[in-house]
Amino acid sequence: MVLFTMISRLRDSLPLAASMQNDEEYERSLVEYQQQAKMLLRRLNQQSPRQCSIESGNYLFHYLIDNDVVYLTLCDKNFSKRLSFSYLEDLAQEFTAQNGKKIQSVSRPYFFIEFDTYIQKARKNVMDSRSRRNLSSLNTELQDVQRIMVQNIDDVINRGAVLADMDSKAQNLSMLSQKYKKDATYLNLTSAYAKAAAGFVVVFVFVLYFWIL
Numbered sequence: 001m002v003l004f005t006m007i008s009r010l011r012d013s014l015p016l017a018a019s020m021q022n023d024e025e026y027e028r029s030l031v032e033y034q035q036q037a038k039m040l041l042r043r044l045n046q047q048s049p050r051q052c053s054i055e056s057g058n059y060l061f062h063y064l065i066d067n068d069v070v071y072l073t074l075c076d077k078n079f080s081k082r083l084s085f086s087y088l089e090d091l092a093q094e095f096t097a098q099n100g101k102k103i104q105s106v107s108r109p110y111f112f113i114e115f116d117t118y119i120q121k122a123r124k125n126v127m128d129s130r131s132r133r134n135l136s137s138l139n140t141e142l143q144d145v146q147r148i149m150v151q152n153i154d155d156v157i158n159r160g161a162v163l164a165d166m167d168s169k170a171q172n173l174s175m176l177s178q179k180y181k182k183d184a185t186y187l188n189l190t191s192a193y194a195k196a197a198a199g200f201v202v203v204f205v206f207v208l209y210f211w212i213l
Contacts, residue, residue, distance in 0.1 A: 002087065002123045003030060003059070005073045006037055007095060007115070009103065010065060013042045016103070017095070017112040019119035033059060033074055044070055053081060064088040067096055069103060087126045094118055 007017040054061040062084040063072040
């Protein structure tokens, strides 16, 4: 079954909309996975696979990247991957149709929270047994789900942390390089001034010597 869904902007991970279970007790049991989802959304970028499934305990995260927006859902492992991605494709089409012109300009988190109404409707449809058969037949154009990459949540999050650390070190090296360049330029100028001053002193002494003579 579909447990929760999150939609965020790819370039800055700004949360745009979300939909959780109405069961409060069930929602509390998924807090850990909600935190994982937020970390995962922060790790995704333009180089990430467009579609991917990520294992986490007894569940699978499925995400779809479309028009710089990430559509992510958490499902039971035994829930159909084809239906999961059909569901995400449906959300992507409707979300773009409703909000496409505003997506890149908004700055407030969950600006499109009212989209939850459509998410709930789409979730209900995909959970309905009759809709399952319909979606399977209508979405034959989807990429073969067996070929969609499957990763592990810890690998994805840790890889993102390593890349972030490497990026930080690269920035530090760049700053050190710029500082070294400035210091080298200053030393070269100082050396040039010192040589010029020394030359002036030699010429002055030489002139003074012959003047006295």
